[in-house]
Amino acid sequence: MPDNKPVVNLISKPENMLKTVYTACRTCYSAEAPVNIYNSTDDEEKMLKLIERVISSGHFSTIEHIQVSFAISNVSRACTHQLVRHRHMSFSQKSQRYVKEKGQFDYIIPPTIEKNPELKEKFEKFMTEISNLYSEFTEAGIPAEDARFVLPNAAASSLVASLNLREMIHLANLRLCTRAQYEIRILVKKMCEELLKEEPWLKAYLVPKCERLGFCDEDKSCGRMPVRG
């Protein structure tokens, strides 16, 4: 059984991300042709200053020009079900119709169960029972698309997920919040870390929403920021 944590790799992103966003921002306020803005800019501080001003004032279309893609595996179906609720993302997910499980399917054990040996044993036993039933069905000729009805939320999945920078920031703001479920929080944290390795200037944006807002707007606050008055 692989480790219980999501595996995330950034597999695609534009080369000149900062410059592209800057060009989009600057084009709105300049008589220059966008190509001239693009070719004449290299001052990172100047670019970041304008980008922050534009994003802070809510002109988010300027960051929609950037598309990034992640290869994600070892996440539960419970987690991917939450991820696919984000409507501005694109997904290609391992199919439970076309990919028949052979032997014990991979599954994710939540840490709360993992750390309790007695409950962990029961959990694993139950996964084995499900696997046996699934195999009995498929060996009896039941197609995988129907046999999968017995598979649990814990079943591991893999997918390619793509999104633009506006949605990436929105995803981070919502899912890095301590109110988000633990697994999607880890997944999105890893997505952010992967992108930040290449684009560290995004650090100020790939944060829980309270850090951008300066306050917490959740019903139950973790106490990190003052609650909305």
Ligand SMILES: Cc1cc2nc3c(=O)[nH]c(=O)nc-3n(C[C@H](O)[C@H](O)[C@H](O)COP(=O)(O)OP(=O)(O)OC[C@H]3O[C@@H](n4cnc5c(N)ncnc54)[C@H](O)[C@@H]3O)c2cc1C
């Ligand atoms: C802590 C937490 C708890 C949650 N609990 C539940 C739950 O109990 N039950 C449940 O069903 N879901 C739950 N969700 C999922 C949540 O309701 C959203 O479906 C999910 O977070 C996607 O967010 P979104 O709609 O803002 O973003 P996206 O779908 O990523 O869209 C981004 C933004 O685009 C705009 N947008 C997108 N589509 C439309 C549209 N059709 N019309 C107008 N504007 C649009 C909105 O401004 C939106 O914020 C939870 C999410 C979180 C973070």
